[in-house]
Amino acid sequence: xxxxxxxxxxxxKTRGQQVTLRCSPKSGxxxxxxxxxxxxxxxxxxxxxxxEEERQRGNFPDRFxxxxxxxxxSELNVNALLLGDSxxxxxxxxxxxxxxxxxxxxxxxxxx
Amino acid sequence: GEDxxxxxxxxxxxxxxxxxxxxxxDSSSTYLYWYKQEPGAGLxxxxxxxxxxxxxxxxxxxxxxxxxxxHLSLRIADTQTGDSAIYFCAESPQENFNKFYFGSGTKLxxxx
Numbered sequence: 168x169x170x171x172x173x174x175x176x177x178x179x180k181t182r183g184q185q186v187t188l189r190c191s192p193k194s195g196x197x198x199x200x201x202x203x204x205x206x207x208x209x210x211x212x213x214x215x216x217x218x219e220e221e222r223q224r225g226n227f228p229d230r231f232x233x234x235x236x237x238x239x240x241s242e243l244n245v246n247a248l249l250l251g252d253s254x255x256x257x258x259x260x261x262x263x264x265x266x267x268x269x270x271x272x273x274x275x276x277x278x279x
Numbered sequence: 280g281e282d283x284x285x286x287x288x289x290x291x292x293x294x295x296x297x298x299x300x301x302x303x304x305d306s307s308s309t310y311l312y313w314y315k316q317e318p319g320a321g322l323x324x325x326x327x328x329x330x331x332x333x334x335x336x337x338x339x340x341x342x343x344x345x346x347x348x349x350h351l352s353l354r355i356a357d358t359q360t361g362d363s364a365i366y367f368c369a370e371s372p373q374e375n376f377n378k379f380y381f382g383s384g385t386k387l388x389x390x391x
Contacts (some may be wrong), residue, residue, distance in 0.1 A: 171321070198377065207385055208383055209283070209381030210322070212380070222377075223375070254329055257321055257322065257347070259379075261369070266327070268322060268324070268374040268379065270323070270324075271321050272319075
């Protein structure tokens, strides 16, 4: 049973560029949440997708957007990258009526 | 949003018990979680408790909840070097259980 997978593992981008991160949920899960984890901090909730729609959103600017596909996989897009966007981006999946979230290994984004 | 606070570091000797503490502010019914993060990895769900419970035990792990003080603890019995990691406390309110609020993590160092 495959767990949550994310790609790429690492990414280096330049300030002002755009980036797309990808997530495949755990088998059987149809809800995907994205978190940003800055160095030395706990994860911060970005948004959650269910049935291909953004269901909830945390305190992140519109530069952060996402998408969910019919196979439940998801993308996180960040436009106009800032140095402060450097972080580990974590994807978590769950069943819609379950409080248990399972996390992927994350994508380490470095903005220079 | 909800605040979740944790102490930053804990150092114990192999074989001793570890107790990691967390406080939270949400006054409503809430789920409370403990996650483990090893270097370069995502978050692993260890256990969780609902706020109407006082205690939950799962093998070497014991979660204690003091609802009056909004204090949560994770006790690891017979701590091993493989338990060295960062432990995150998180909460999600019952009415919005897919949105998690994380503490900054406690780094557990187990000395042989």
